[in-house]
Amino acid sequence: MDLALNGKKVLITGASQGIGAGLSKAFAEEGCDVHLVARSKDKLEAIRDDILKNHDVQVTIQALDLTSEGAIEKVLEAAGNVDILINNAGVIPSGSLWDIDEKKWRDGWDLKVFGYINLTRAIYPRMKEQGGGVIINNIGNGGEVFDPNYVAGTAGNASLMAFTRAMGGCSLDDNIRIVGVNPGPVDTDRIYNMLKKRAKEWHDDESRYTELQNRYPLKRPAHIHEITDLIVFLASFRSGYTSGAIFTVDGGITSRRSVI
Template identity: 50%
Template sequence: MDLGLKGKRALVTGASKGIGAAVAEVLAGEGCHLHLAARGADALADLAARLRETHGVEVTVHVVDLRVPADLERLAEAAADADILVNNAGDIPGGSLDQVGAEAWRHGWDLKVYGYVDLTRLVYARMRERGHGVIVNDIGAAGERPTTGYIAGSAGNAALMAFTKALGGSSPRDNIRVVGVNPGPVATERMTTMAAANGDLADRLAGLGFGRAAEPREVADLIAFLASDRAAYLSGTIVTIDGGMSSAG
């Protein structure tokens, strides 16, 4: 299926690995020119070089810390031509209320919750001036099925779900769509680390209906579809991709 993304320009955060890198790969394969943002300079550079060579697209690398307001401003200005924003960066720690201290909780939310909100605010204003745009928030299924073993992430994801629905309900007036994706377990380095530290999550992984976690590419394919005109009537919608976990008894 041709998603009609050729020649579009997309900004992807958290792009150096995991789902973010997979999103970059899929969008490049569809002919999108890319702005890739993350803290990992070497990983970003390697990915950008490979995407340029493999897909012949323009790739600009932005080494930024999305917790830093000045970096957010710089990124939004440098990627002012973006037709698509994929908010993906995040590292909210796992653990119960007693295990996640105030500093760790705020540090995680500064990147994922406030990072998404603040970057969206900056990019949305530019999209509105240009008269079009799509924002896809990669959130997480813990927002709809909260667990005590991932309490900071569950609460943060629930906040981003509300943010996505609220903004996406009015954004079509500006010819902008805002949608979200709620992945369940995904086979990334981060998920492996979290499963090892969280017995509840490890048990849930073992009982998945498909017998495995999702591959990053499977989530990336969904994000690319939602960013495309094939999903032109979707806004304020959050799609869950968790192998049926959210529907299980």
């Protein structure tokens, strides 16, 4: 299936690992130029070198903390005009209301919740001026499963879901599509760290995290490509009537009403 993405420019935040790294390579495979933003310069350089070795596209990288002063303006200046924005940076810590103090809560929301909002606010007018674009928010199924042991994350993700629907409901008036994706557990370091933390809490033995993994559909988290392939499709013209919608990819976990 030709997605007609060749030559498009994609800005990806949180691009140094996990889903972000997978998206960097997936869009490059479609012939897209990519601007990659994350804190780790070394990881970004490795991803850039790997892409350039395999694909004839342009890759620019920007090692930057998106919560630092003037960060959004620096991204806009370095990236230039983009056709597709993938908001992907940020991990909100897990824990109960008493585990997550105000500073941890605010720090998590500053990067992910306000990071998505602020970058959308900055990019949207540029996309409108150039005739359109696509903004995809990688959010997480915690916004649909109200787990008290992930209270900061479930509240933050639910906020981003509402933000995505509110903005995407009318954005096609400006030929801009805004869409959200809610992955469940994905085969990255983050999910295994969370599983080990829960195994320690529940069984006083983090090595029993595999028992929790066996409760997942197919007894595994999602493969990264099972998330990135959907996002690439949603960014393409073949999904051109999709906006203000959230797509959940968690093997049915949300319907089971449990994060783990």
